[in-house]
Amino acid sequence: MSNATSWDQIDTPAACVDMNVAEANVRAYQAYCNQHGLDLRPHIKTHKLPSLADYQIAQGAVGITCQKISEAEAMLDGMRTKDVDLLITYNILGAAKVARLKALSQRCRLSVVADNATVIAGLAAGFDASAPLDVYVECNTGADRCGVDSAEAALQLADQINAAAGLRFAGLMTYPPAGKIAEVRHWFAEAQAVFAAKSVAIPRITTGGSPDMWQAHEMDLADELRVGTCVYNDRSLVERGTAKWQNCALTVLATVVSVPAENRAVIDAGSKVLTSDQLGLNGHGAVLGRDDIVIDSLSEEHGRLVSDGPIDLQVGDKLRIVPNHVCVVVNMLDELVEIRDGQVIGPLPVAARGQVR
Amino acid sequence: MSNATSWDQIDTPAACVDMNVAEANVRAYQAYCNQHGLDLRPHIKTHKLPSLADYQIAQGAVGITCQKISEAEAMLDGMRTKDVDLLITYNILGAAKVARLKALSQRCRLSVVADNATVIAGLAAGFDASAPLDVYVECNTGADRCGVDSAEAALQLADQINAAAGLRFAGLMTYPPAGKIAEVRHWFAEAQAVFAAKSVAIPRITTGGSPDMWQAHEMDLADELRVGTCVYNDRSLVERGTAKWQNCALTVLATVVSVPAENRAVIDAGSKVLTSDQLGLNGHGAVLGRDDIVIDSLSEEHGRLVSDGPIDLQVGDKLRIVPNHVCVVVNMLDELVEIRDGQVIGPLPVAARGQVR
Numbered sequence: 246m247s248n249a250t251s252w253d254q255i256d257t258p259a260a261c262v263d264m265n266v267a268e269a270n271v272r273a274y275q276a277y278c279n280q281h282g283l284d285l286r287p288h289i290k291t292h293k294l295p296s297l298a299d300y301q302i303a304q305g306a307v308g309i310t311c312q313k314i315s316e317a318e319a320m321l322d323g324m325r326t327k328d329v330d331l332l333i334t335y336n337i338l339g340a341a342k343v344a345r346l347k348a349l350s351q352r353c354r355l356s357v358v359a360d361n362a363t364v365i366a367g368l369a370a371g372f373d374a375s376a377p378l379d380v381y382v383e384c385n386t387g388a389d390r391c392g393v394d395s396a397e398a399a400l401q402l403a404d405q406i407n408a409a410a411g412l413r414f415a416g417l418m419t420y421p422p423a424g425k426i427a428e429v430r431h432w433f434a435e436a437q438a439v440f441a442a443k444s445v446a447i448p449r450i451t452t453g454g455s456p457d458m459w460q461a462h463e464m465d466l467a468d469e470l471r472v473g474t475c476v477y478n479d480r481s482l483v484e485r486g487t488a489k490w491q492n493c494a495l496t497v498l499a500t501v502v503s504v505p506a507e508n509r510a511v512i513d514a515g516s517k518v519l520t521s522d523q524l525g526l527n528g529h530g531a532v533l534g535r536d537d538i539v540i541d542s543l544s545e546e547h548g549r550l551v552s553d554g555p556i557d558l559q560v561g562d563k564l565r566i567v568p569n570h571v572c573v574v575v576n577m578l579d580e581l582v583e584i585r586d587g588q589v590i591g592p593l594p595v596a597a598r599g600q601v602r
Numbered sequence: 603m604s605n606a607t608s609w610d611q612i613d614t615p616a617a618c619v620d621m622n623v624a625e626a627n628v629r630a631y632q633a634y635c636n637q638h639g640l641d642l643r644p645h646i647k648t649h650k651l652p653s654l655a656d657y658q659i660a661q662g663a664v665g666i667t668c669q670k671i672s673e674a675e676a677m678l679d680g681m682r683t684k685d686v687d688l689l690i691t692y693n694i695l696g697a698a699k700v701a702r703l704k705a706l707s708q709r710c711r712l713s714v715v716a717d718n719a720t721v722i723a724g725l726a727a728g729f730d731a732s733a734p735l736d737v738y739v740e741c742n743t744g745a746d747r748c749g750v751d752s753a754e755a756a757l758q759l760a761d762q763i764n765a766a767a768g769l770r771f772a773g774l775m776t777y778p779p780a781g782k783i784a785e786v787r788h789w790f791a792e793a794q795a796v797f798a799a800k801s802v803a804i805p806r807i808t809t810g811g812s813p814d815m816w817q818a819h820e821m822d823l824a825d826e827l828r829v830g831t832c833v834y835n836d837r838s839l840v841e842r843g844t845a846k847w848q849n850c851a852l853t854v855l856a857t858v859v860s861v862p863a864e865n866r867a868v869i870d871a872g873s874k875v876l877t878s879d880q881l882g883l884n885g886h887g888a889v890l891g892r893d894d895i896v897i898d899s900l901s902e903e904h905g906r907l908v909s910d911g912p913i914d915l916q917v918g919d920k921l922r923i924v925p926n927h928v929c930v931v932v933n934m935l936d937e938l939v940e941i942r943d944g945q946v947i948g949p950l951p952v953a954a955r956g957q958v959r
Contacts, residue, residue, distance in 0.1 A: 256699070257959070259959075290902060335903065336859040339613075360860050360862060361861070363917040363918060389862075389863075389866065390906060502692070503718060505718075505749055505750065509746065511747060511748050516879065517930070517958050518958055520873075521930075522878045523878070542747075545647060545930065545933070546669045549747060560718050560721065561696075561720055572902060573873060573874070576902075577933075602615065602616075602870075
């Protein structure tokens with residue numbers, strides 16, 4: 246594949262990224278944020294590419310978001326941008342990880358989040374006043390994952406952070422539930438009132454989520470957005486109306502290896518490429534140009550395609566598939582195939598793949 | 603993690619393999635096959651470890667099964683066994699892949715499968731009589747994935763294989779549906795009759811599937827079994843009654859990073875470790891010792907745990923999780939943690955991880 250110069254020569258299965266589309270996606274959302282006075286801090290979990298993070302910052306992003314320390318380390322290893330502003334939206338726990346966080350803080354402008362006193366105490370033990378760490382309090386605005394449930398609980402943690410010599414309260418962070426902008430706005434309005442009553446400043450409010458990305462300005466209390474998926478887009482965002490098929494930068498190229506029945510075919514991409522993430526959708530991806538086909542089951546190396554009538558595919562046919570959830574597909578492969586101006590450029594190593602710690 | 607010498611020092615999330623359990627699983631199933639006069643050709647997709655494949659062969663396996671060429675290449679690169687007998691149970695298609703297959707055939711005793719004339723023609727073009735390739739015909743015995751639907755169709759492909767100078771018909775292969783041993787037996791009995799009527803020998807019948815592994819002898823027409831998952835076992839096999847919890851060699855070690863509500867906790871292992879494979883089960887893995895907990899949702903780096911009553915977990919607690927489907931978990935990580943005699947040995951690189959082509 247490294248010598249591939251045309252689509253025909255791409256060895257399948259492969260995940261192909263049209264970099265023109267990806268860069269257009271970056272510019273379009275940066276323009277939206279500029280228009281609405283919002284800071285953009287893209288989550289790199291979708292692309293995991295230092296070069297694309299550099300591009301995002303060059304277009305106006307204030308920094309990047311990572312989810313784990315190892316992911317941040319891999320990104321900094323590859324990025325050309327100096328003095329990156331980097332937020333890790335995760336509870337970092339344990340002395341070993343806090344030591345790595347300390348080392349990381351010397352390579353970038355670092356901030357993290359916390360939603361409990363144990364995590365804050367651990368961070369406080371690893372940092373001192375000479376180089377304090379910025380810590381956001383994570384708030385549960387309805388997604389019911391991490392985050393404190395009330396403004397009062399957030400204030401209590403903010404006080405704990407401000408009381409630690411090595412920490413600075415940076416503001417409030419949330420990963421919001423989709424389709425609930427009014428509720429998220431209400432949550433933060435209440436938090437502002439509770440904090441103001443105790444004269445505790447909230448330096449910044451940061452929120453995320455590609456599903457509601459074009460309505461983010463309606464949640465007018467946020468300073469910053471941390472969208473990830475929209476750099477490539479995927480079937481879940483198209484089905485939601487957030488993106489169109491032509492905005493999907495990543496497609497999985499697969500070959501039909503068997504047509505064992507009139508209404509059934511099998512491709513060489515299974516869960517090791519497409520993953521089992523369904524995000525509530527029917528099937529395991531959209532076959533471009535073939536709305537009649539459902540990828541109805543995956544095993545590790547086989548994808549099964551079915552249709553109501555004759556499937557009209559031949560062994561050897563190649564198909565392009567928009568995955569349900571693009572972030573997890575990127576994480577499956579050591580390298581993607583880069584496309585520019587319709588040309589196959591070559592392999593694109595996924596620098597921060599598989600970084601879970 | 604590379605310096606970890608105790609469980610406490612393992613950085614989480616991590617997938618830990620108790621090699622004593624894995625080796626006992628290998629020996630137990632080899633003994634079953636020996637008792638019933640069955641050849642065992644384990645599928646390496648579960649462990650992806652050359653050293654464990656060597657162990658399987660040393661215990662009596664006749665060879666190994668791989669699913670893709672790249673997987674076979676990675677295994678041979680690392681194995682110490684000389685002259686490995688290696689079956690790739692996949693339709694290999696396209697000149698580039700057939701050329702790689704040819705190169706592979708010079709490194710081992712190789713066989714492949716085919717379920718259509720296009721694949722056979724491609725193989726025939728790449729091999730010649732000086733070193734013919736063994737080709738099985740894949741049969742659909744009810745799993746409705748790949749495979750020909752009838753004994754007559756199988757015979758037609760066997761004839762095509764035997765007519766090609768560079769190919770040899772090796773026999774019939776199936777990936778059987780679970781719980782349908784009688785039906786699979788019936789399929790092959792019919793095939794034997796159809797082939798015998800035309801005086802075409804079936805050198806070998808090979809079948810697979812861990813779910814029915816302990817009943818495999820009832821399908822008494824098979825010469826060979828290609829089980830994979832049972833080297834480690836997982837929640838799906840325990841729930842099916844095929845294995846017990848103590849036979850599960852791989853557990854995911856995770857840390858509780860948040861307890862945001864009385865009945866909810868969040869661990870640092872999400873779909874990037876546990877994957878979204880549910881195999882029909884409720885939740886995303888079994889928390890050992892905590893039957894009351896369900897891992898009810900995963901995002902990439904978060905696993906959400908819920909219980910009916912108080913969840914009784916503290917931030918910092920470590921949990922061991924038996925995944926629903928172990929093969930796909932192994933594929934997520936560049937390295938596992940090897941455990942022997944209760945001791946942490948160190949990192950175990952997953953040599954054939956992510957090999958999809």
